[in-house]
Amino acid sequence: MAVRPPYRSLRGLSAVVAVLAAGAVGCSDVSEAVDSAKDGAKKAARQRSVFSLDVGDCYNPNGKAEGEAYLVEIVPCDEAHQGQVVGEFAIRQGGKFPGEDAVTTIADTRCPAEAQKFAPDTWALPQGVGLSYYTPTAESWATNDRLVTCTYSTEKGTFKGSLDTAESFEPDQLTFLNGSNAVYEALWAHQPVTDDVEAALKDYKAQAKAVAEALGTHVEELDGIEGTEVGTLRTTLAKAADQWEKAANAPDADTFYLAYDQAFTLIDPNKTVPARKELGLATTVPAEDAEVWAS
Helix, strand or coil, X not given: CCCCCCCCCHHHHHHHHHHHHCCCCCHHHHHHHHHHHHHHHHHHHCEEEHHHCCCCCEEEECCCCCCCCCEEEEECCCCCECEEEEEEEECCCXXXXXXXXXXXXXXXXXXXXXXXXXXXXXXXXXXXXXXXXXXXXXXXXCCCCCEEEEEEECCCCCXXXXXXXXXXXXXXXXXXXXXXXHHHHHHHHCCCCCCCCCCCHHHHHHHHHHHHHHXXXXXXXXXCCCCHHHHHHHHHHHHHHHHHHHHXXXXXXXXXXXXXXXXXXXXXXXXXXXXXXXXXXCCCCCHHHHHHHHC
16 A cells, blocks of 8 residues: 655645735734644644554544545644554464455454553443554555554544553452453354344354353452452352353253343343442443343
8 A cells, every 4th residue: 555645735834824924814814824724734744654553642534434544643642533542463464465354353353352451441431432443455465564553433523531541450450341341352252143043053152152251251250359249240240151151052042042041131231330330440331232231
């Protein structure tokens, strides 16, 4: 992919100032035009290739939320912005370009984990902020581009401040968050593409096995955290793990349905709120999750 340099330059600002100095417009118009030109020049100076983004960078995309990108505007994180780089990794694969679907699958798998290292409590993210990423294209792959840049961004509106909160949590908080994140990651990462359970029973059982394993680890780790509400949640999640295990070993669709219905209900994020409050974590269930379990 060819990297295109910023199109704007300071020559635009100089030309505007020269015309205004000749008295072509009124004073208020002069001030507004100069301010506008200065803002434009500042934005042009902040342009950076998507190939040189660093973890922690706050930015504004130059265009739509999806599609090919060459440049973004890097801004201080205390200014309003639409995204922040929260992780990156290289695809360890040579040869020809594996295709957009394959690259997207890799990003879907790796970026959540990278993002959670940067901002462990996904419940504390600003409203409307979600995971996105920049990936190689067929053209950039041919130039040895293998980097995937993971970002938290918003399609509408902006947010202020850095999302880097990894250093702000106590060990017990991180243990809880890592375990909880792993459970829901296992659920959605293994979500079958069809709603027809009977037709895709094998895939649904594989999902149940992954969730059961994540829950087993989470329950074990919660045993080392003190707190009444944490203990109550641990008991609930232990029951959930048993139901997911039953679903994973179900001999037929009917048996699967019986176990899955209970298993899914027992991991309703709302059930984690008292424990989160006890641990001093965010307690507002993300809107997307609340909608899923409400239905």
